[in-house]
Amino acid sequence: MVKRQLISIAALAGAPFLQPAWADEDAARGVPLQPKYQQECGACHAAYPPNMLPAVSWRRIMINLNQHFGTDATVDAAAAKEISTWLNANAEVGKRAREAPPEDRITLAPWFKREHDEVPAATWKLPVVKSAANCAACHTKADQGDYSERNIRIPR
Template sequence: MKPCPHPTVLATLTLALLAWAPAAGADDGRRRAAVPPFAPYQQECAACHVAYPPGLLPAASWRRLTGTLDHHFGVDASLDAATTATLADWLAAHAAPSSMNPPPQDRITRSAWFVRKHDEVPAERWTLPAVKSGANCGACHTRANEGDFDERWIRMPR
């Protein structure tokens, strides 16, 4: 008969597995897509919507978005060249791995994982006055600004 593994070995294994788990499934990573603190990002990119976690889009998408801020989804979100360059570099450095394909219109809300994760949200919910659009993450994810999308913090407007 095999000897029972020593308890500390088991504990170490469990800890190792726990530490490894977030990286294992991309979805788990997204659930807590923490926004690294960066003052210029909060200042310039969280006025009209939440500070989207940079890890939710690949660098190619962020480059395109920051390169077209003067016509940004129907609004002018342009910044001076130096700030734009700073934000573009920072976003690219914290972006999703380049294995993620840029979603249509470089929208987080058009990426395959987003559509899959939200397929149980009734269609009429997206157009409620308190929601307006899927891009308004904070309407349902009360900790969206910190990049915490855990189910515990979801409050769906009715």
């Protein structure tokens, strides 16, 4: 927590050298989420911002929805096309996109691990957290695609 506060103060003071890789508040607030994407994908998990994966990962995910991390997440053809187009247009293109994470899992991306390295192991195990995929447990505006520092509340 102390580190988080320090980072916030540093950000306010305009000290970019102290910020983590994705502490840019504008970037962390993300693009507006496509309603169809929110409806179809956000029902079972946070509607992860499209820039959390490179286009190649999204493509693989969208063609394998019948076996989507152990569940059937199929959508109709029209929805699949609409969502795929939007994901492709908004996928990560920066340095995070150089390598698709293992299994196309956001939580296995090096940047994800780096950004969360200060979260205690016990916090991840809390029943209200349950899974690293449960973004909204700490990112209170995850449903809107907002992962900015100011909207983080880590449960105890």
